Amino acid sequence: MDVNETAPPSDARAVVLVIDADKSFVKTCRQALEGEGYKIIVSPSGKQGLEAAKAEAPGVVLLDWKAADPSDIAGFDLLDELVDVNSDIVPVVATADATVDAAVEAMKMGVFDFLSKPVSPEKLLETVRQAVGISEMQREAETKEEKADKYDLLLEGLDVLGEAYSIGLEKRQFLDDLARLENVAKSNAASRGEAKTREEAIAEIHDDLLDADAIMWNYDFQKNALIQILLDVQEKFRWLPRHILNWISGRLNIPLKDILVIANFYEAFSTEPRGRHTIQVCTGTACHVRGATETLTRVSAALGIQPGETDAKQRFTLETVHCLGCCALAPVVQIGSQYYRDPSQSQLAKLINSLEGAGGAEEATTGKEA
Amino acid sequence: MSRIATPGDLVKLRDRLNAKRNAKATWLAVCAGTGCRACGAMALADKFEEEIEKRGIGDKVGVRRTGCHGLCERGPMVMVQPAGESYFGIHPENVPAVLDQVETGKGDVEQFRYLDEEGGKRVSKLSDVPFYKHQNRVLLENNLWGDASSIEDYIALGGYSALAKALTEMTPDAVLNEVKEAKLRGRGGGGFLAGRKWESVRKAEGEPKYVIVNADEGDPGAFMDGSLLEGTPHSVLEGLILGAYAIGAAEGFIYVRQEYPLARKHAQLAIDQAREYGLLGEDILGSNFSFDVKIHRGAGAFVSGESSALMSAIEGHVGEPRPKYVHTSEKGVWGKPSCLNNVETWANVPHIINKGAAWFKGMGTAESTGTKIFSLVGKVKNTGLVEVPMGITLRDIIFKIGGGVPAGKQFKAVQTGGPSGGVVPEALLDLPVDFDELTKVGSMMGSGGMIVMDTNTCMVDTARYYIRFLAHESCGKCVPCREGTRQMLNILDRIASGEGREDDLGLLEELAEFMQAASLCALGQSAPNPVASTLKYFRDEYEEHIREKRCRAGVCTALIAYEIDQSKCKSCGACQRACPAGAIDKGGKDGKVFTVVQEKCIKCGACFSACPDKFNAVTKVPALSIKR
Amino acid sequence: MAEKKEGKNGKAVKLVIDGKEVEAAEGTSVLVAARGVGINIPTLCYNGRMEPYGACRMCMVEIETSWGRKRLVASCVYPVEEGLKVQTDTEKVRKIRKMIIELLWPSWQAYADEYGVTSSRFKTGMTDCSLCGLCVRYCAEVKKENRLYFKGRGIERQPALVEGSELSCRACGECFNLCGSGWVATRC
Structure with a gap:
């Protein structure tokens, strides 16, 4: 039976597990705690205690340092096992054999308090109350963390988005969508070698979706403008990210498959991220008869990628194009907004280096030109 | 700018614009077509303007950034107007010389004049350059004389006068008849009579009707339509408006190929300008005729140029041809009658309306006019x-x-x-x-x-080039076109790599006949043409590839190898530096001259082009000779 | 404005198919008209539950119009017209059908015996799908689930499943039986 899988009872914080064979101590516990609303579970042995800890998910455990039966599990070993079962459990030791060394050792292991038997009911209640408080705080903190993990940020995203749009989706469905989007954003970032926090990821997605909306707005959200919209998306993002396609599918009420058909049909679209710089080798007929095949082989060798590919760092994409309309320059290579007539190996190396070296700055200037 | 309300207003505006144009004695028309831009024409035009300002001659000399002048080979070029002198291969550093010539007639410009190889003489006037002398430039003339992005230049040169004439003096039927009478045939491929097409759209049931410009010029190695649309977008637009008037269409589209950013930009600019002047939109020139145009960008697919595929794309669907035996002139965009003609066809219309069908028929042959x-x-x-x-x-x-x-x-x-x-x-x-x-x-x-x-072009390679293109550019819907091109490519790949079989040529012919008969659209039906025609005229080359494993043009890489002639190599190392594959080392005679390491060679030809002409040591040889 | 509705309610048209006089409603395809009188034209991509697609070209027939124009057309998309003469089994069309079977070899062999095809002269096995589109169209037009589409163009064209559809597709499975080559079933 896998009890770990079942959810803890709602009153779990009030459950105190007593692992002790000492009947008088157990009696003191019942006297001190049961009247105060705590649920007491008693296990006379370490082994039974572990079972109970698994089954009942107590917040606090009271245990003796030494076992009555030497073959039983006790002391440090028992503590270890208990923490394994539930790392949030707050242990309290009560023992008749309380040495300073043992106490220090126990505290190091995260024992909340080290009591010396016999314990007065008042002292016991006071200690248990504090321990339960700690347990409660821990649990709350953890729940919060868990929520933030999965839902809080998504809800945050939902709030922002919910205000902006009335998209008519069920909340639950939307949460799933957002969860997917978050993962998409994170993996997009990862593919660029960046790490994104959840907040950043959601913010990025949020911005992306707003951008997509702005594009669709330009076409009055008309279905028949789909190809035009996708062209703008391609220009903006340098590829057609799947989450944008899903979004457009929902907004324009076009089946996703109809969008995928188009995204995979036309030359202009890319369903994978493209490099920051596109190098186009013209393979139009005029270029072909003047040796474009050889040019392409050289450019491909210089970049280390095949036509249609993008390098690992997403710097370059190598493409072939059928006629750029400047056949007099044949065979022609276009890099950014510049055209080159059959660049030589050294010229290519220089050009590629200059793109690489300038990085972002280069991009900014070409952006301005366009 | 203000709305032109009547044809009379247009005439007045033209006079005003011409006065303005004539105010400057000289204009420098810098070719700003895609080809010359690629060679730095825009920087050249900027430099001219800068230098003109520096010299303080802005009141006498102006600069125009015009459409393609045509002789791309010698770009960037500039034509001095109205004198007509032209300079080729001009770069920013040559600007002072040209301006000296303009100002004083004593510029050092001789070297930029066209050199007529036959006569060995320099030619100063554009019209005397042999390239131009034998042409009859009607449509392209505007490219020379007007700024491509200026409606004012177009109007000054007589633009929109055909529209004014049609709207005031002619009924739609009269416009239609003029085009029919002129026997204008569609310039996009098949040569279907434009007038007949217009008529069937006009007669077809259904409203609204659409007129469409096909600027999805997908033929690799063809840039006529792109140049026309970027160089003189208004003449295309005017033709379209005239067509709309004749047909009774209220809406039009210009479908521009994605690879033509400049043509798209200029077409959009032209639409915006025409709208502002009231030449598009409601009640054009006070005639009650209303018409407007939208641009639709292509997304890169050759098959999109096919009429039903293009119309599918305008509707936002994937550009696949439709298998209907109903013409798009009856059921086109959204099932409505639609008239599709290419850029050049539309651009002819204003000329026909202005000068008449008789003039148009005066050019060309009896059945192919203009x-x-x-x-x-x-x-x-x-x-x-x-x-x-x-x-x-x-x-x-x-x-x-x-x-x-x-x-x-x-x-x-x-x-x-x-x-x-x-x-x-x-x-x-x-x-x-x-x-x-x-x-x-x-x-x-x-x-x-x-x-x-x-002779350096291989016919098998040429056929293979086109079939590879078509195999990837076909939409892939119907079996004959998709599987036909796939198998043709297979066979041609085999032949080009020296593994062709005797029965391959027969298979190719059988496939060609089948694709022609059974394909769904014109693309598939005509796809075998490159194979069929090369087979018809150059069968011996195919046979050579198959039987002798030889490519006489030295193109099919599997059948050739690069070799360095040991006796000619002067060890300059140019080839080694150029080789991207590290396939050249000093393994030759006594380790002093270079050789090609065949196992490493990727056959990119870098060494071949790098070897200085005076040595000519790198040669192409049949691959078979190397294996021996 | 009301568009003229064509189809089943149209007026009757008389034509001749393989020498037989046939009457069919305007807008009917030649294929349907022929099948109506028991003349079977072979098809691959045709299925009466969906819009005719015109892609496989198996149903090509020879026609002669009333004004004497002769040509080859795909009968699934060619509408009947008055005075049309149709021949469904001539040497020309048999040659075309044979070639189609050979080109799709071995993924689709429904008519192989009838047309005497036992192997292909072409490089085979380059695709296990004939791209008839029955699955794609069934999913979109009949089932309205839109889970299948054609990815890419030209010789790269392939049917594809919208990501994450495998489970629902396996559960539905209605298109599996339409597929002559078992493509969809193996992808889900």
């Missing part, structure tokens, strides 16, 4: 855009206008009609350029790509 623009490219001296009357011979275009093939090589064939066309061999060069004549010999007019090939 002029035709070709992009003359490949192995030809004067690469560029040429406009000639129909009926001129291929020989005249290639040799008189194009100057023939570059030195040292021999003409082999010319390919016309793009991937749907075919090759025409030397023996047929005296064929007149005419829709029907070209079809008879297994090629076609197409939209006007003309690719010249010399």
